[in-house]
Amino acid sequence: MKGVRSNKMEHLAPVIEVGGIKFDLAGIFMIVLTSLVVFILARLAVRNLSVDNPGKLQNFLEWVVEFVQGIIGQAMDYKKGRAYLGLGLTLILYIFVSNMLGLPFGIVTEVHDGHIPTFFGQPLVVEGAHEHVAFSWWKSPTADASMTMALALIVIILSHVQGLRQNTKHYLQHYTRNPNPLFLPIHLIELVSKPLTLGLRLFGNIFAGEVMIGVILGMGWIGIPAMLLWQGFSIFVGAIQSFVFVMLTMVYISQAVVHEEDH
């Protein structure tokens, strides 16, 4: 994301270009940070595993596990869906943590007199003309469509692969015979729209939240109550979106994998 370009006080994404490929440094930094936070959290939770006297973090992680088990159980037979427990857990933890990470603060570096900073010998790319350039280094990884689409594509490809592997005949017939061949175009549209909606829903929600935070910040001191409200609402939205993402993941997988008799 390169921000909204009409505003004078706009925040750009710090992008460098290496060999013709553009790297969004803030995005990479936040991906690594979020992954680290999730991994450290999980490691802390399983540090002193105990069968009969679990610690607080272990209890929390077990609660998450049971929560995801519940989601899977709603979408399909749990015996079949148990294989996706790890995926669902990783997704919900990663998305939730990244949704939360973007909320509390931002790191912005401002550039004066046209001295564009360089990274790994590469200058940050500034497209267009700006009187005043500032780079935003802190955002949710999920506030970037390229990252959410990656997650969505993992899920969608996984669901199709699993459908082909475990449910070959019915999975293929589903396109041509459900309920008759005339519906094939609709199925093809669905094929494309599923990853788009899955990825863009998450991106849109979180990105909108962060844009809103930026707008409220622009209001100055008056914005503090609105900020409190919006932060609270963003926590809620972030939690809901991580839940929805995992829920839809399991629904899509079950649609592809589970063969329903009464078609």
Next chain:
Amino acid sequence: MTLNLANFFIQLIAFAILFWLLQRYAFKPLFGVMEKRRQMVLEQMESAQKNRDEANQYIEEQRQALQQARKEAYDIIEQAKSTGSKQADDILKAARSETERLKEEAARDIENEKNKAVAALKAQVSGLSVLIASKIIEKQVDEQTQQQLIDQYLQEVGNKS
């Protein structure tokens, strides 16, 4: 909104790595522990059920034992009562026959003593009467008559014997 392809692939790889790491170092041990706890709960429930069954069995056994003991105690008391009354009867009977015997003995003794006393009295009376008689006679009979009397008596005695 532009898609940054590099970040797209970095996210793919990062997520794959994170998934692998979590699966290997966090979820596997956690699932193991959760499974273990599930087993433990199952076992404990089973053993609780078993204990309860055993307890019920013990209670039943105890109840039967108590019943048995009560019955035995009742029997013992009954037996004691009957032997007690029998003994009392025996003792009474023995006492009664003893008194009977004692009474008879006493009566017999009394009879004996009476006979003895009568005999002794007879002897003494005859002695005394002889004595008195001799005293009276002593004064009136001279030597000659006396000799006659003695002879007469002797003769009488001789005739009698």
